Amino acid sequence: MIANMSESELERLSRMWKEHMRAPFPPRMRGREIEGEDMVLLDSYIAGGVVSSLSGPLDGKRREILLVCLAAIEKVLPSIDDDDGASEYYKHLRDMAALAVELGNANAR
Template sequence: MNESERDLLARLWEEHMRMPFPPNMRGREIEIEGEDMVYLDASIAIGVSSSLSEPFDVKRRDALLRCLAAVEKVLPSIDDEGGAIERYERLREMAALAVESGNDGPR
């Protein structure tokens, strides 16, 4: 990942951290297309956060690839109430950037 991609990922991460979790998804299990949306959100967040601070190993990359496939599957079915689409589109973009980074090492 080049410097501008790292900067973009860091900026998207900062925006994500400021964005509240969609109110319609809080405090309950939400499943769309067989995917637990809270778990998907947290899994991508962990992978992205890790990719910004430490070497990105194959295990993390594979986990993010699975999450990326899952978020692609659910996006068309997400109700936009509370900004959910924007949140999951941002998660998709961050996951894709982190996966592209491969194993570049610490940032």
Template sequence: MTTVSRLWGEHLKQPFPSRLRSVEVAGVEMVMLDANVAGCVSTWLNNGGDLDGWRRDALATCERQLERVVPELADREAAYYQRLLDMTVLVLG
């Protein structure tokens, strides 16, 4: 939980990559992907490491989407979404 907490704190300090507003990458709407992961991770943290089945399923879908989009991104955008993927893997692990 400590690692997810640290990554979450780092994530909150980073602005959303402006180029990715209203953009799809590999068929994934990037703003929604960010919002979905953020909602699940913040819920997991607020619930002491517990996530209901619906959110766990949603986060598993996000993991598959992140695995598709991260290789398509570069630099700061890739780092932003890689951090989301890292948190997702840890929460689901």
């Protein structure tokens, strides 16, 4: 286990990641920009940060990317309806990114 990380938080992030990997990407979000944010790239950047967080402490660059992504996802969420689960998909991404940052903050203490 990574020093200073609560095992339960790390397990929670791991469970959330597994859930995310089983969820299909919302097809209507492919190639779509909302509020100037590329929805595929947003998914990709958060996924990279989460995987990094599961592998060890986040470096400053990955932590900053996740923080930028959190701000972006908060900006776009109100514009996403949930007819096909897209809103829930991106809320789940947001929650994973927030937990990964939180784990990184705990590790930095």
